[in-house]
Amino acid sequence: MKETKVSSIGERALISRLSAIFNAPEGKERIQKGILAGAGSDDCAVLDLKGEDCLVVTTDMLHRTTDFPAEMTPWQMGWMSAAVNLSDIAAMGAEPTGILMAIGMPSDSEIAFIEELARGIQACADFCGTAVIGGDIDTHAELTITGTALGRVKKSQLLLRRGAKPGDLVCITGYTGTAGAALKAVQTKKCVSEAVLKALFEPIPRTKEARKLAESGAVTSMMDTSDGLAMSLYDLSRQSKVGFMIRENALPVLPEVRQFASGPGELLEFALYTGGDFELIFTVDPGRLKKVQNICNLTIIGECTKYEAGIMLESPECRLTAIKQLGYQQLKA
Amino acid sequence: MKETKVSSIGERALISRLSAIFNAPEGKERIQKGILAGAGSDDCAVLDLKGEDCLVVTTDMLHRTTDFPAEMTPWQMGWMSAAVNLSDIAAMGAEPTGILMAIGMPSDSEIAFIEELARGIQACADFCGTAVIGGDIDTHAELTITGTALGRVKKSQLLLRRGAKPGDLVCITGYTGTAGAALKAVQTKKCVSEAVLKALFEPIPRTKEARKLAESGAVTSMMDTSDGLAMSLYDLSRQSKVGFMIRENALPVLPEVRQFASGPGELLEFALYTGGDFELIFTVDPGRLKKVQNICNLTIIGECTKYEAGIMLESPECRLTAIKQLGYQQLKA
Structure with a gap:
């Protein structure tokens, strides 16, 4: 039987197929656009800031059923959602400069739950010396959180x-x-x-x-x-x-x-x-x-x-x- | 009855509650961190790049049932997911410098569907003179796409x-x-x-x-x-x-x-x-x-x-x- 479903080829094969589509502008053209590295091969994508610094950026999507064990508190879900992204910024040797949080939540979520989640996000951002600079909220059947973190590092110190x-x-x-x-x-x-x-x-x-x-x-x-x-x-x-x-x-x-x-x-x-x-x-x-x-x-x-x-x-x-x-x-x- | 569900207070009231949590580091401290503006009041958050430029960044989460009418093709879903973010970058007067796409997809999604989606994303990024620089894939009951776009503009030209x-x-x-x-x-x-x-x-x-x-x-x-x-x-x-x-x-x-x-x-x-x-x-x-x-x-x-x-x-x-x-x-x- 021909393999036509994403589940049949697995995550890595799918990423490589999608990368082939996204990497259409190759080599020189990407460098002209200031893209030093796509995220495929590292924890973050790297953009040239034209001076001595570069910008690193990463995004991670988490879902309640797959990423948050039932025992987790809403505060911990928030902390975790920020932490997965801020850890990727750290992995590049960079200083975090901000994090954005898009939160899809069931419309019957308790306000207190969502506020605790936000406090967990804020606590992790604060711990890492940065701040929540933007986001999006949306209603969604399952709690879904996509964080995007930005960081900055001298090109000579990029790891x-x-x-x-x-x-x-x-x-x-x-x-x-x-x-x-x-x-x-x-x-x-x-x-x-x-x-x-x-x-x-x-x-x-x-x-x-x-x-x-x-x-x-x-x-x-x-x-x-x-x-x-x-x-x-x-x-x-x-x-x-x-x-x-x-x-x-x-x-x-x-x-x-x-x-x-x-x-x-x-x-x-x-x-x-x-x-x-x-x-x-x-x-x-x-x-x-x-x-x-x-x-x-x-x-x-x-x-x-x-x-x-x-x-x-x-x-x-x-x-x-x-x-x-x-x-x-x-x-x- | 006390209003305890997010649906009872509406999106704007919830955003203002969350902003109060996220904006804890106020005024001077935010400026020290290079945050010129949080995304609450504009299409994008604005970060100081210390030279003459600033960085603008925005994120948007879209879900199949709420954001994509049944008549849309997968290519169009991809285009739309990139476009909502790139339009926010344009709204600041900025040049887009990259887009990241986190895609949560049902595990029985057709590979061909996801590839068409990716081609739509790529086409829109290319149309706007930029590229997909990173992302995340994840399995999810409902197709969910969170895009994050970055842009760059001289501080004197920021709108x-x-x-x-x-x-x-x-x-x-x-x-x-x-x-x-x-x-x-x-x-x-x-x-x-x-x-x-x-x-x-x-x-x-x-x-x-x-x-x-x-x-x-x-x-x-x-x-x-x-x-x-x-x-x-x-x-x-x-x-x-x-x-x-x-x-x-x-x-x-x-x-x-x-x-x-x-x-x-x-x-x-x-x-x-x-x-x-x-x-x-x-x-x-x-x-x-x-x-x-x-x-x-x-x-x-x-x-x-x-x-x-x-x-x-x-x-x-x-x-x-x-x-x-x-x-x-x-x-x-």
Whole structure:
């Protein structure tokens, strides 16, 4: 049977088909228009501001049933909607300059619910040092929120997924697998601490850390880990044309998450293959490591290798296995 | 009974409640952050680019059931989704610099349908001299498209809703009431020409005209007429603190629309109180009228008066009636 439905080809194939339509004005013409990069290959699209700066911009659409677990408060839904976009701005090393929020809501929504949602959006924007500058409201059968965030960064400090070189060190901020463990706990109705739940429901965009990393001049590539560590490694690999050797022992996982995991298999599942952590993964020129070490809570988890070497995990017993290209599945039970 | 649902207070009251939450960082602090204007009071939010330019940005969410009549082709849905945003960029006198499209689609959507939609988006972006620079795709029960458009304009050429003065002439590009007549025709299954239908299904953002008007230095305020002429007059009045005297005789209505209307009452209804025309309404310093007259197809429809005089319509017999604050109702039959 011929595959004619979008569900039959999957998200990535569809994006590539649509990109082919949208990228019709190619190369030189796009550069004349000031488009330094379309969003297809990075966390944000990049526009030339003609001076020393560039503008980065990203958009994300969230739906209640697929993106907000039932346990989330309206404030957390608002925070999350802003955070997914502001994390993409951070991933480019940029300073956020504003966020727009289009909200489609059922007409029988409680005013108090929508106001709490707005307070969550505002709190996240404020936390990241920016503001809600515009938006749109509309009635809609299902709560739908599309955020668009803008940021600004010197061209010389812009951090892309491209740029890592073999020998560079691979680092991440914070912990990995926390949001994944929290989702599992919520789905299986198990008890975890407030701190673990917050990683899932109130993820913190690493805005300040990102700016400092960009200013350091030591970082060669960067993105966020919102689709999971493994997916991020694959994206960095594809854009930078490097492989990775990641040390299982080095993966920063919260002690509570280690205990919560049913065994080493699930622990690795949380750390590598679940999304929702809004940490930064970045590569560092080893000669400049000192410049980034005091910037924030970071962990060196491995190093860049040749592209042909693939994306490998080294076990504590020095066994090598390939990391799979698996990651964030939308928040469905 | 206490009004607790969003439907009970209406869109404008809800926007004002949300704006109060989002505008928490007030005055000086917003200016420090480079926010020249939030989107609440104009077609776009305005960000300072620190040089001579500013960035304008707008977002609009459209849903299949409420925004796309059944007769629309997928290509036209795409065109429309881009056009609503690019028209807002034009309304500020700005040059579009890119558009992002977040598309939520049912998982059983035909690939061919989504590709046609993308071609419509691309065609409109291309027509306006810009490109699709990013986006997001997501599965969703109802087709939902949120566009975000960016534009750039010299601060000295930025056109706001604020700026009209008593004595300024009121002009519009093109015709008024065409899209409203087309919608009526579609709803009542009456026959109208392709040209009239296209005004509704493929509205043309006045990008080039807007740039020339902004460069002329003669325009004192501007916005688009997408919510209808009457609503636009009310918005300009509120922001500029002027009244209007509009001459019924002067309203540019297509001959076909005049014939289609069941009588003078419906004709006026089309011309003043229906949305969907993406023309520009703007005010001109009468001493500089010559500078704009050759720019585009424009019609002088009246003049600005004192705020206290209200928004009045002068009939061919010189009778004065107040224009009501009525306009665009979402495209429901």
